[in-house]
Amino acid sequence: MMISLIVLFILTLCTKSFHSSVPFIINPDCTLSECTNPHYPAIFYANHYVADDTIHILYSSLDELTISIIQTKKGYGPHFNYTALFSGNYSGAISFADTVPSNSFSLILRRLIQFEDVNDTGILNETDTSIQSYWLKDLRTHITSENKSTTQPSFQLPLENITGLLTIDVNYPGETTRDTKFPKLRSTPKSYFLNIAIQADNLTSTRTRFAMEFYLIQLGIEGTQLSTSRYIDDQYTPGIFNVWQIKSRSPIYSSSMLWKPVVYQSVDRSIEKNTLMTVYDLENNITLQEFIDQGIFRALYNGPYVSALNVSFGRAKDGFFVKSNYSFIQMTAGLDILEMDSVTRFITLALFLTLLLPGLVAIIALIFIMKRRYSRSDTTGYDVIED
Numbered sequence: 511m512m513i514s515l516i517v518l519f520i521l522t523l524c525t526k527s528f529h530s531s532v533p534f535i536i537n538p539d540c541t542l543s544e545c546t547n548p549h550y551p552a553i554f555y556a557n558h559y560v561a562d563d564t565i566h567i568l569y570s571s572l573d574e575l576t577i578s579i580i581q582t583k584k585g586y587g588p589h590f591n592y593t594a595l596f597s598g599n600y601s602g603a604i605s606f607a608d609t610v611p612s613n614s615f616s617l618i619l620r621r622l623i624q625f626e627d628v629n630d631t632g633i634l635n636e637t638d639t640s641i642q643s644y645w646l647k648d649l650r651t652h653i654t655s656e657n658k659s660t661t662q663p664s665f666q667l668p669l670e671n672i673t674g675l676l677t678i679d680v681n682y683p684g685e686t687t688r689d690t691k692f693p694k695l696r697s698t699p700k701s702y703f704l705n706i707a708i709q710a711d712n713l714t715s716t717r718t719r720f721a722m723e724f725y726l727i728q729l730g731i732e733g734t735q736l737s738t739s740r741y742i743d744d745q746y747t748p749g750i751f752n753v754w755q756i757k758s759r760s761p762i763y764s765s766s767m768l769w770k771p772v773v774y775q776s777v778d779r780s781i782e783k784n785t786l787m788t789v790y791d792l793e794n795n796i797t798l799q800e801f802i803d804q805g806i807f808r809a810l811y812n813g814p815y816v817s818a819l820n821v822s823f824g825r826a827k828d829g830f831f832v833k834s835n836y837s838f839i840q841m842t843a844g845l846d847i848l849e850m851d852s853v854t855r856f857i858t859l860a861l862f863l864t865l866l867l868p869g870l871v872a873i874i875a876l877i878f879i880m881k882r883r884y885s886r887s888d889t890t891g892y893d894v895i896e897d
Contacts, residue, residue, distance in 0.1 A: 701844025
């Protein structure tokens with residue numbers, strides 16, 4: 511029993527991950543009137559140092575909501591041409607003078623999809639005539655700011671037709687999620703957590719489901735690959751034993767996303783109220799649509815290589831969205847490859863520690879016995895006293 515507790519304690523320490531959030535600047539160095547309008551789409555910028563590099567992160571709801579993370583050497587920062595950005599002339603509007611980024615990754619939250627799952631399969635069909643798209647463009651931003659500085663921006667899209675609200679929070683770098691009600695996911699100083707919540711109270715159908723469409727852009731032309739792996743469940747996602755990963759195929763430019771397929775159905779993210787998501791095939795080399803796909807990613811990439819992914823919330827026979835009128839998911843994404851805590855690795859470590867500890871106990875016991883034996887041989891024997 512004591513050995514098992516020691517193993518559990520060591521594994522807990524090995525799997526904890528802590529990072530501190532960094533403050534963001536709203537429209538840095540901007541003097542235009544648009545930059546002082548709290549209801550106008552903005553650019554949120556932050557950076558911090560990792561070894562000899564600077565990690566820059568940009569969020570913007572100028573046109574499509576885009577989250578970009580960029581790596582350069584220390585001492586370099588971005589220059590923003592706000593006149594071009596606010597007029598939609600994105601090409602070259604964000605630049606890094608005298609340097610070229612060594613890596614970057616952009617995630618576009620393209621649209622929220624509403625559809626009617628008539629047959630209760632939990633599957634989104636591309637030919638479904640009930641699909642309604644909410645394009646994530648020019649979202650309003652809910653922030654608490656002081657002197658143009660904010661902690662973490664929250665993007666919101668009112669869903670007026672269904673009396674609803676889509677809220678998207680980006681936490682950078684990955685915060686201390688081990689101590690909050692979130693799935694246990696790997697994070698690094700080069701990654702962020704993405705929280706997506708949907709709430710709606712006026713649906714006209716009892717068979718409504720929702721899905722999200724993501725576009726991914728990275729350097730290189732090798733594309734990305736999607737995979738899943740067995741996973742140790744945790745106290746916030748019991749019974750869910752797999753994790754999904756998207757990672758770049760490029761041997762030079764590494765980036766990835768990681769998530770567990772859990773969909774929480776309550777604001778407090780109770781483990782008693784959750785369902786699963788459906789993950790669809792990843793498509794590489796997507797062609798952008800000129801009149802829809804605009805945003806700051808156009809300023810960062812010349813002829814970007816794009817991958818696309820859809821996920822839908824819910825599975826067959828789970829009661830549909832109207833069961834709770836609420837859905838919440840979380841992902842982590844960023845530079846480098848966010849490795850999955852596979853069952854194999856966890857079990858291997860557990861077995862190694864389980865076998866190691868009895869051996870250490872035996873060695874300590876042997877040393878103690880040998881020490882006592884040698885101590886006795888050095889002790890003067892007892893002499894019988896004769897009369």
